Amino acid sequence: MKTTAIQIIKNSLQGEALLKKNTCIGDLKNVFVDEAARIALPQERIVYEVEAYLPVKEGTEGGLFWGITKLYPGKVGNEYHMTRGHFHAQSDRAEYYWGLEGDGVLILMDRKRYTWVEEMKPGSLHYIPAHTAHRVANTGNTMLSFAACWPADAGHDYEEIAKNGFSARLLDTEGSPKLKSV
Ligand code: M6P
Ligand code: ZN
DSSP states (O other): OOOEEEEEEEEEEEEOOEEEEEGGGGOOTTTTOOHHHHHHTTOEEEEEEEEEEESOOOOOOTOEEEEEEEEEEEEEEEEEOOOOOOOOTTTOOOOEEEEEEEEEEEEETTTOEEEEEEEETTOEEEEEEEEEEEEEEOHHHHHHOEEEEEETTTBOOOHHHHHEEEEEEEEETTTTEEEEOO
């Protein structure tokens, strides 16, 4: 029997034609609340890596994409390393995230700017509803890896978050993560 083109080995995607993207401190201008702290860090420090399998063209109706994100532990000021976060360009598209390793928090915000969180750990399954922005913070001292499955026609709307941000941030407050309204 033929093996599949792509395999998941130790929380990594293996195979040909995978999309791989690293996001560094230098790429995350104005993403963290403490921009001075971000500027003071080594700009080439990797915050997260994404490996994704895109078996159909971006925008294909009915298609699905699959990826693993590895979020390194660390902080920018009092804020944990986190993904940029996005709504979907096609806003009515949902997504699944699930925890593979490490400890983190999924931060969700609806269109009324109501923000809530879900604890992310190995085995936690997160249904991200349509019209809901999503970002993940690594609150632990080890790598946080999570898998994601999203519609090929969802797209990413980063503009709304770049303009208005999330309505709350997860900050290290006396050693533990607390959601603080902004
Ligand atoms: C998950 C998916 C991807 C996303 C990635 C990083 O793997 O949701 O679509 O690109 O996380 O998140 P962001 O694009 O917000 O940086
Ligand atoms: Zn998404």
